[in-house]
Amino acid sequence: MTTTNAEPDDGDDGKEVEPDSALVTARRQLERAAAHVDVDDGVIERLKHPTRVQRVAVPLERDDGSVEVFTGYRSQHDDVRGPYKGGLRFHPAVDAEECIGLSMWMTWKCAVMDLPFGGGKGGVAVEPKDLSTDEKERLTRRFAEELRDVVGPKKDVPAPDMGTDAQTMAWFMDAYSMQEGETIPGVVTGKPPVVGGSEGREEAPGRSVAIIAREAADYYDYDLDETTVAVQGYGSVGANAARLLDDWGADVVAVSDVNGAIYDPDGLDTRSVPTHEEEPEAVMTHDAPEKLSNEEVLELDVDVLIPAAVGNVITADNAGDVQADVVVEGANGPTTFAADAILEENDVAVVPDILANAGGVTVSYFEWLQDINRRQWSLERVHDELETEMLRAWNAVREEVEARDTSWRDAAYVVALSRIAEAKSTRGLWP
Numbered sequence: 102m103t104t105t106n107a108e109p110d111d112g113d114d115g116k117e118v119e120p121d122s123a124l125v126t127a128r129r130q131l132e133r134a135a136a137h138v139d140v141d142d143g144v145i146e147r148l149k150h151p152t153r154v155q156r157v158a159v160p161l162e163r164d165d166g167s168v169e170v171f172t173g174y175r176s177q178h179d180d181v182r183g184p185y186k187g188g189l190r191f192h193p194a195v196d197a198e199e200c201i202g203l204s205m206w207m208t209w210k211c212a213v214m215d216l217p218f219g220g221g222k223g224g225v226a227v228e229p230k231d232l233s234t235d236e237k238e239r240l241t242r243r244f245a246e247e248l249r250d251v252v253g254p255k256k257d258v259p260a261p262d263m264g265t266d267a268q269t270m271a272w273f274m275d276a277y278s279m280q281e282g283e284t285i286p287g288v289v290t291g292k293p294p295v296v297g298g299s300e301g302r303e304e305a306p307g308r309s310v311a312i313i314a315r316e317a318a319d320y321y322d323y324d325l326d327e328t329t330v331a332v333q334g335y336g337s338v339g340a341n342a343a344r345l346l347d348d349w350g351a352d353v354v355a356v357s358d359v360n361g362a363i364y365d366p367d368g369l370d371t372r373s374v375p376t377h378e379e380e381p382e383a384v385m386t387h388d389a390p391e392k393l394s395n396e397e398v399l400e401l402d403v404d405v406l407i408p409a410a411v412g413n414v415i416t417a418d419n420a421g422d423v424q425a426d427v428v429v430e431g432a433n434g435p436t437t438f439a440a441d442a443i444l445e446e447n448d449v450a451v452v453p454d455i456l457a458n459a460g461g462v463t464v465s466y467f468e469w470l471q472d473i474n475r476r477q478w479s480l481e482r483v484h485d486e487l488e489t490e491m492l493r494a495w496n497a498v499r500e501e502v503e504a505r506d507t508s509w510r511d512a513a514y515v516v517a518l519s520r521i522a523e524a525k526s527t528r529g530l531w532p
C-alpha cells in the first residue's frame with residue numbers, strides 16, 4: 102500500500118479543455134462559491150487538497166488461473182465534521198484525480214445534508230462487466246484488505262457507487278470483519294438488509310432526486326400533474342426517480358440507457374420499462390412512439406431534465422441546446438463548469454447533485470446509526486426521515502438562493518461551506 106499526499110496534475114492550465122476532470126470542476130466550483138461566502142481564505146485553501154489519497158495494487162487471480170493486477174484508490178478529502186464517507190466504484194476510468202474530485206463533492210454533500218460525515222471516494226480501475234461474480238468477490242475482498250488500515254466505522258465508511266452494489270458491500274464488510282475478529286457492519290453502508298443494511302437504501306438516491314424535482318417544480322409554479330420530465334440513465338438513480346415522479350403524477354416523457362431513448366409525448370408507463378437492474382440495457386426493447394439517441398434526451402423540450410447516467414454529459418458543446426427549464430442532477434457531476442455558465446445565461450435552473458442525489462448518503466447515515474445501535478428501522482421510518490431531511494436541506498439552499506440571488510449550485514455550496522468553515526475555525530489548525 103502506498104500513501105501519498107502528492108497532488109496529481111489537475112490539468113487546470115487556464116485552457117478550456119472539455120470535458121474537465123471531476124477534480125478540475127470541483128476546484129472551480131469551490132473557488133466560485135468561495136466568492137459568495139465570508140470564509141477565511143486559509144479554509145478554502147485547505148479544502149482544495151484532500152487529506153490523503155491511498156493508492157493500492159489489487160492482485161486478482163482470474164478464473165483461468167492467471168493473475169492480473171488492478172489499481173485501487175481511496176481519496177479522503179476532509180473529516181472535520183466526522184468520518185470520511187462516500188462510494189467505491191468499479192469503472193475503467195477510475196483514477197486518483199477522479200476520486201479526489203468526487204471525494205470533494207461528498208464533503209459538500211454531507212455538509213449540505215448536515216450529516217456528521219466528511220467526504221471520501223474510491224474505487225478500482227476495472228471494467229466490472231469483464232469479471233465473473235467469483236472474480237468480483239475476490240477483487241472486492243482483496244481491495245477491502247488493502248484499505249483495512251484506513252477505513253472503519255469511525256474513520257471512513259465506503260458505500261456503493263458506479264459498478265458496485267449491495268453484494269459488493271456485503272463482501273467488503275465480511276472481509277473487514279473477519280480480519281478484525283468481530284462483525285462490524287458499520288464499516289460500509291449500502292449492504293443488503295439481512296447483514297445490517299437499511300431498508301430503502303437502494304432506492305434512496307432516486308427518491309431524493311424525485312423529492313427535489315417535485316419541490317423545484319413547485320418552486321417554479323409548475324403543477325406536478327402537468328410537468329414533463331426526461332431522464333437520462335435508467336439505472337438505480339434514474340429509474341427510481343422516474344417511477345416516483347410518474348407515481349406522483351408527472352409525465353415522464355423520455356427515458357434512456359446507453360443504447361438510446363424512448364419518447365412518448367403523452368408520458369411513458371415507467372413501471373413497465375425494465376431498469377438496468379431488472380434487465381440490463383433494455384430500455385430500447387420497450388415499445389414507444391419514438392426512439393431517440395441517448396444525447397437527444399438532453400435536448401428535449403421538457404420542464405424538468407434529470408441527467409442520471411454518468412458525469413460530464415452537459416458540456417459547452419450541448420448546454421446551449423438544453424431546452425428544459427430545470428435540470429435536476431441525478432448523476433454526480435453531469436454538468437461541466439463551462440456548461441453551468443451557459444445554462445445560467447439561458448435561465449435554466451440547475452439543482453446540483455450535492456443536494457438532489459444526497460438521499461443515498463442520507464440513508465447511508467441512517468444505516469450507520471442502525472448498525473451502531475443494532476436496531477433496524479422500518480421502511481416507513483426511512484421514507485419519513487428521508488423526506489424530512491431532504492426538505493430541511495432544500496429549504497436551507499432555497500433560502501440562500503433567495504437571499505443572495507445566486508444559482509442553486511452556488512447556494513448549496515454556501516450552505517455546505519459555511520458549516521464546514523465554522524467547524525474548521527472552531528476546531529482550529531493544529532499545530
Ligand code: GLU
Nearest residue numbers: 187188260262461462465
Ligand atoms: N455513492 C453515493 C454518492 O455518490 C453514496 C455515498 C454513500 O452513501 O456514502 O452519493
